[in-house]
Amino acid sequence: MSTQITELLLTDGTTFRRNEHAPHRTIATGRQADIPVIVRSIEDAGSRIEVRLSKGYTLQFPAARIARLVLSNA
Secondary structure (H helix, E strand, O other): OOEEEEEEEEOOOOEEEOOOEOOOOOOEOOOOOEOOOEEEEEEEOOOEEEEEEHHHOEEEEEHHHEEEEEEEEO
């Protein structure tokens, strides 16, 4: 059984949950149009957490920005 990160809460209150839409304005165009994306995975990458989104986007957050991680057994 492996453990997966299913939810990430940042210090600014932003929450990312696996298989759900990312918060509004997570990814936006130069004209401020929102690009809707879904959180595909949340992974521990050592000193940072990587959030992989649909459409090929990836976000990285340093450990200092992490308020809470929710883990589940897969």
